[in-house]
Amino acid sequence: MKLNRASALGVFAGIHLARQGKKAPIQGKEIAESLGTPHDYLLKVLQQLVKARIFMSERGPAGGFQLRKDPDQITLLDIVEAIEGPIDGDSNVLHEIQAQPNAKHSLESAYNDVARFARSLLKKTTIKDLAA
């Protein structure tokens, strides 16, 4: 697992939306200025979260982004995995190396343990927690 700039932007964008409530859509432009990040790039990140059905978007004037669920129903894991892809032990890297199967297995389970821990930890924290 890794922490991209993109996934961090996704989390903070979620916090920004949570703070505004669900009244009206918030424009990407406003979020970008708030986070001090390039507008066009942030949009691409937000798009991924819309595809993952975590955010919802509306086009046209007065359009923008909103949370699709309540802030306490959105975990960090939801956002991070929507952007980075699933958090696993990267076992595909191991399988293309020839080595003793039990050594491969031991290393793989070590990495899987780390991945499991990361998943459970990120699942505990919600957007609501961070927006407080």
Added chain:
Amino acid sequence: MKLNRASALGVFAGIHLARQGKKAPIQGKEIAESLGTPHDYLLKVLQQLVKARIFMSERGPAGGFQLRKDPDQITLLDIVEAIEGPIDGDSNVLHEIQAQPNAKHSLESAYNDVARFARSLLKKTTIKDLAA
């Protein structure tokens, strides 16, 4: 943190050397064939471990690589950090984003917790454990 092909190769190379004992140097060519990986690339990985003083190398005919320490004194963390660099929470990515300080801090400590867990887990396992 992430699991590169390079760090996996470093671990398996360490296992290969541990299995041979400390009698004579093992050539990179032999390790590369054993792991089914490009020879020239593996050398670059082994070089990093030599620089980190985990392996030792000898040139010339009958040269090769050896472990510098006992297999039970070399942890997975030693090898992985020698190749990937230190395992941290990638907090540098966070600091260039403008956001509420407490939200940034919460996210950063979540990632630091994962990094700490990964470090402690990788520190528990030694090359000797995997070579058995």
Added chain:
DNA sequence: GGCGATTTACTCGGATAAGCATTGTCCGAGTCAGAAGGG
């Protein structure tokens, strides 16, 4: 003045470049063994 088609301004959406890290390759530096030559 009221209604509707049209234009306009504004938003997100997806396809397209630029930058950087990881992976892969090549040639040179160092080292020992063995052969060649002279004593």
Added chain:
DNA sequence: CCCTTCTGACTCGGACAATGCTTATCCGAGTAAATCGCC
């Protein structure tokens, strides 16, 4: 025959490309409001 010198083969070492992923940018699709024209 023995010692010294030289050549050559073999190893690692570090500098140089190629590939893939992350980041950044651009232009087009969609939408609602405002404008203009007609009734």
